[in-house]
Amino acid sequence: MSRRALTLLLAGFLVLAFGVAGAFRPVPYVVLSPGPTENTLGEVEKKPVISISGRQTYPTSGALSLVTVAYQGGPAAQIDLLTALRGWIDPDVAVVPQETIFAPDRDPKEVEEENTVEMTNSQDSATAAALNELKIPYSMVVTVVSTEKGKPADGKLLKGDELTTIDGKDAKDVDVVSSTVKAHKPGEEVVFGVLRGGQKIEVPLRPIAGPKGQPQVGVLMQTKYKFPFDVDINVGDVGGPSAGLMFSLGILDKLTPGQLTGGKKIAGTGTIEPTGEVGPIGGIQQKMIGAKKAGATVFLTPADNCGEAVQAAPEGLRLVRADTLHAAVQALDALRTGAGAVPACPS
Structure with missing residues (x-):
């Protein structure tokens, strides 16, 4: 073999080797794909998704399904370039920069914990919204979930503390x-009124400046509701707040006579406020694909x-706009009975 041919062969081998090696190098992207779809009127692992005790419930039919997005990648388990390339050519998935899911200054474990808290809050907000729709009264308290090590609240506010007041004002949410807290300057005292073990105490803290200069004390809180009966929601390993609307509808369907779906397979998404407002979510394209694969027609x-959903909706999936829980109930009533207008996403 000539020296020229040998040089070309060696160069080709090196290019191939570097290409193969590069394909398996980690890259700062996350792959989003359709995740599990769960019927809030059905079961997960042989347990009802929604269980209600202490209040009369009614039979249901059809499906009111929540939809999820699965992700691959992240700071603790970055994907390689080959995986990202496969995602870029797959119309059912999206490849997004890692920082859009995991903020650069956030600990992934902290993000995961917050997702869990968001899911719990979403379930409570969904129950509250359903009870508000039915005009059933309830009460609520703010509790401490955890504190950040080294921050002002560390060791002074404890998990399970009920926050009753903040600077003398009612800590209602x-x-x-x-x-x-944010109304104070770093270093200015803020006084937390706390109910701990049945005793009322005051805990003064001095906020420090956070990464963006905003005052913070390093406490993760959640609003806990005291409902007149028990509503238990079981969804397995699912986090985040985007299933709120579907939880509310599932609770409403179980608490009221008749069948909200009319036997149809309905899917949907959206955060929910206790007052019933429906908020936007991420990953709408993957969620619609998951809904279609699960047999949903609405x-x-x-x-x-609505704007991005119209651009990416799978064929045969009817988009119904849901501004509020009340509007969603009215839309489902119109779909079931054929009477009244069904609000659609504008094209």
């Missing part, structure tokens, strides 16, 4: 507590997601 869509 997490937003009130957060906004009151997809309840938050108003703010």
